[in-house]
Amino acid sequence: MGGVCSRKxxxxxxxxxxRTGVNRRYSKNGSSKWLLGTPFFRTTSGCQGEGGSCPSLMxxxxxKTCQDIDKYRSFSVLPRDxxxxxxDELVRSHCLTDVSLEAFRDCALxxxxxxxxxxxxxxxxxVISSQGSSLLSVDLSGSDVTDSGLAxxxxxxxxxxxxxxxxxxxxxxxxxxxxxxxxxxxLSFRRSYAVTVEGMRAFSSLVxxxxxxxxxxxxxxxxxxxxxxxxxxxxxxIRYCKCVTDSDMEAISEFTNLRELQVSCxxxxxxxxxxxxxxxxxxxxxxxxxxxxxxxxxSISALVALSYLNLSRCGLSDHGFDKLSGLKNLKVxxxxxxxxxxxxxxHLKGLSNLETLNLDSCRIADEGLANLxxxxxxxxxxxxxxxxxxxxxxxxxxxxxxxxINLSFTLxxxxxxxxxxxxxxxxxxxxxxxxxxxxxxxxxxSLAGLSHLDLFGxxxxxxxxxxxxxxxxxxxxxxxxxGLTDAGVKNIKDLTSLTLLNLSQNCNLTDKTLELVSGLIxxxxxxxxxxxxxxxxxQHLKPLKNLxxxxxxxxxxxxxxxxxxxxxxxxxxxxxxxx
Amino acid sequence: MEKxxxxxxxxxxxxEFIIDRKAAMVSQFLRNMLTSPGGFAETExxxxxxxxxxxxxxxxxxxxxxxxxxxASGKETEFHIxxxxxxxxxxxxxxxxx
Numbered sequence: 001m002g003g004v005c006s007r008k009x010x011x012x013x014x015x016x017x018x019r020t021g022v023n024r025r026y027s028k029n030g031s032s033k034w035l036l037g038t039p040f041f042r043t044t045s046g047c048q049g050e051g052g053s054c055p056s057l058m059x060x061x062x063x064k065t066c067q068d069i070d071k072y073r074s075f076s077v078l079p080r081d082x083x084x085x086x087x088d089e090l091v092r093s094h095c096l097t098d099v100s101l102e103a104f105r106d107c108a109l110x111x112x113x114x115x116x117x118x119x120x121x122x123x124x125x126x127v128i129s130s131q132g133s134s135l136l137s138v139d140l141s142g143s144d145v146t147d148s149g150l151a152x153x154x155x156x157x158x159x160x161x162x163x164x165x166x167x168x169x170x171x172x173x174x175x176x177x178x179x180x181x182x183x184x185x186x187l188s189f190r191r192s193y194a195v196t197v198e199g200m201r202a203f204s205s206l207v208x209x210x211x212x213x214x215x216x217x218x219x220x221x222x223x224x225x226x227x228x229x230x231x232x233x234x235x236x237x238i239r240y241c242k243c244v245t246d247s248d249m250e251a252i253s254e255f256t257n258l259r260e261l262q263v264s265c266x267x268x269x270x271x272x273x274x275x276x277x278x279x280x281x282x283x284x285x286x287x288x289x290x291x292x293x294x295x296x297x298x299s300i301s302a303l304v305a306l307s308y309l310n311l312s313r314c315g316l317s318d319h320g321f322d323k324l325s326g327l328k329n330l331k332v333x334x335x336x337x338x339x340x341x342x343x344x345x346x347h348l349k350g351l352s353n354l355e356t357l358n359l360d361s362c363r364i365a366d367e368g369l370a371n372l373x374x375x376x377x378x379x380x381x382x383x384x385x386x387x388x389x390x391x392x393x394x395x396x397x398x399x400x401x402x403x404x405i406n407l408s409f410t411l412x413x414x415x416x417x418x419x420x421x422x423x424x425x426x427x428x429x430x431x432x433x434x435x436x437x438x439x440x441x442x443x444x445x446s447l448a449g450l451s452h453l454d455l456f457g458x459x460x461x462x463x464x465x466x467x468x469x470x471x472x473x474x475x476x477x478x479x480x481x482x483g484l485t486d487a488g489v490k491n492i493k494d495l496t497s498l499t500l501l502n503l504s505q506n507c508n509l510t511d512k513t514l515e516l517v518s519g520l521i522x523x524x525x526x527x528x529x530x531x532x533x534x535x536x537x538x539q540h541l542k543p544l545k546n547l548x549x550x551x552x553x554x555x556x557x558x559x560x561x562x563x564x565x566x567x568x569x570x571x572x573x574x575x576x577x578x579x
Numbered sequence: 580m581e582k583x584x585x586x587x588x589x590x591x592x593x594x595e596f597i598i599d600r601k602a603a604m605v606s607q608f609l610r611n612m613l614t615s616p617g618g619f620a621e622t623e624x625x626x627x628x629x630x631x632x633x634x635x636x637x638x639x640x641x642x643x644x645x646x647x648x649x650x651a652s653g654k655e656t657e658f659h660i661x662x663x664x665x666x667x668x669x670x671x672x673x674x675x676x677x
Binding site: 068 | 668677
């Protein structure tokens with residue numbers, strides 16, 4: 001929520017775009033990867049523990065104020081930055097109501113970030129608009145605000161950022177109220193029924209707009225012609241707008257200042273992409289899920305400033321990739337789920353600035369990787385579901401900047417893993433494959449910098465866990481191959497950096513395991529599903545104060561007992577199963 | 580206790596609080612003032628006047644300094660704040676960067 005509201009949000013589109021589009025919140029049997037970001041394109045989420053640092057007097061006062069919020073009638077005597085902090089804390093702790101909001105009338109607040117906050121409707125807007133010309137950003141995503149609520153915001157003439165994602169009660173008429181907000185630089189209306197051709201007409205006067213986000217809007221087709229005057233526009237997101245066709249691209253080609261364009265999962269074809277040739281400032285282009293062919297690669301080759309290109313799930317074959325060999329600025333290239341082979345990778349040899357390459361589910365085998373040996377800046381390599389085997393890994397030995405490799409569901413065996421042992425920059429390694437065993441793990445003990453190790457389906461046994469002791473910096477660990485008993489968990493109990501631990505599917509684990517992990521106080525997410533854990537074991541989890549997710553499906557554990565634990569000892573527990 | 584190990588904080592109504600210099604350092608504002616090389620007269624004589632802060636509030640602030648040092652040394656007790664003082668205390672905390 002904070003990220004959406006902040007006026008400094010240059011990274012947001014980028015970060016969104018880098019994700020592969022699939023919602024992975026509940027991948028793999030409730031393993032809570034969403035708490036830590038996806039394994040391949042990891043984001044920095046706020047998982048660091050509270051630490052033992054002393055709260056400042058200001059924090060104590062704000063906390064106290066929020067506790068007694070009913071006692072205050074007005075904060076308008078306070079300096080703006082203090083009332084802003086109280087407001088933010090009330091929102092964060094879900095204690096703000098329409099009644100307590102009244103105390104913030106005329107407080108000259110700058111940011112009202114109420115995205116996905118429950119209960120927000122038109123009755124809140126009066127106090128919000130009383131902030132007058134101080135107000136710079138408003139996020140009311142997911143609220144019941146209507147056109148008449150929007151009308152009240154007209155007077156807040158300094159507004160720079162407005163976010164009304166998923167607001168179902170706003171119509172095209174309501175958008176007219178934004179006509180005069182000429183300071184607006186960022187506007188977001190994801191999945192809005194208001195943004196029709198008529199609605200977009202209302203945006204035509206917003207000449208200072210830099211960022212426009214219309215993701216999932218179903219009525220934007222034909223409306224872009226009204227945005228011609230938005231010459232400063234730098235970022236446009238129309239992902240998942242199925243209605244967008246080639247003719248819309250013609251209108252979009254007039255935004256010559258565009259740096260970032262996301263058109264993934266729309267209905268555009270090669271012809272639509274050909275209109276983009278003139279967008280010489282384009283740095284980011286996301287075409288994921290559009291049905292394209294070799295012809296589009298010719299058009300893309302003109303966009304020499306590109307540093308981020310997403311062509312995953314575009315139905316591409318090897319044909320035409322020779323055209324892209326001139327995109328020397330490319331840093332992030334996503335080619336996942338295309339029908340490409342060695343013949344495509346040959347043309348990537350010269351893209352020496354590449355840092356991230358995603359080849360998930362492509363028809364790449366060992367020899368294909370020979371084309372990557374010169375990509376010395378490569379940090380992230382995704383080879384999941386490819387035909388790469390142990391022999392191919394020898395081509396990676398010189399890529400000393402590699403920080404993450406995903407080898408899940410490849411043909412790589414234990415024998416190949418020693419070729420990774422010299423990659424000292426490696427932080428994240430995914431070896432989720434049945435043929436990987438203790439022997440393979442033993443070959444990796446030199447990778448002391450590993451922070452994420454995924455051995456989900458690997459056949460790791462108790463004796464293999466001794467090698468885990470070498471990975472002192474592990475933040476996340478998944479071993480779910482069924483071979484662990486409590487004895488193996490003894491080798492995990494000292495990995496005190498762990499924030500995510502998934503030991504599900506090891507059906508011999510007992511309450512003893514919970515006792516052993518009770519010292520891992522940094523844990524944010526714990527999954528020991530499909531085991532012999534019982535209600536009696538839950539008491540051991542009391543020291544895990546940072547725990548936000550606990551999954552104990554198919555155990556002898558009941559929801560009421562977890563709830564008891566939550567209310568007595570685990571205040572941060574937000575998600576648990578069984579529930 | 581030697582003189583230089585304490586500082587004197589004077590409230591708007593002239594009440595003087597003599598506290599450990601180390602305790603005063605909890606405030607970023609006072610830390611800067613007391614450690615800046617020869618800039619402020621306060622650095623020399625260890626006396627700081629707060630014409631904007633009442634005695635009640637300054638007393639509470641001094642209590643916080645000592646509480647904070649206890650907290651940092653592992654004694655994590657609760658710091659009690661009277662509801663009627665909160666707003667004024669917040670403004671002072673803001674000023675003192677505390």
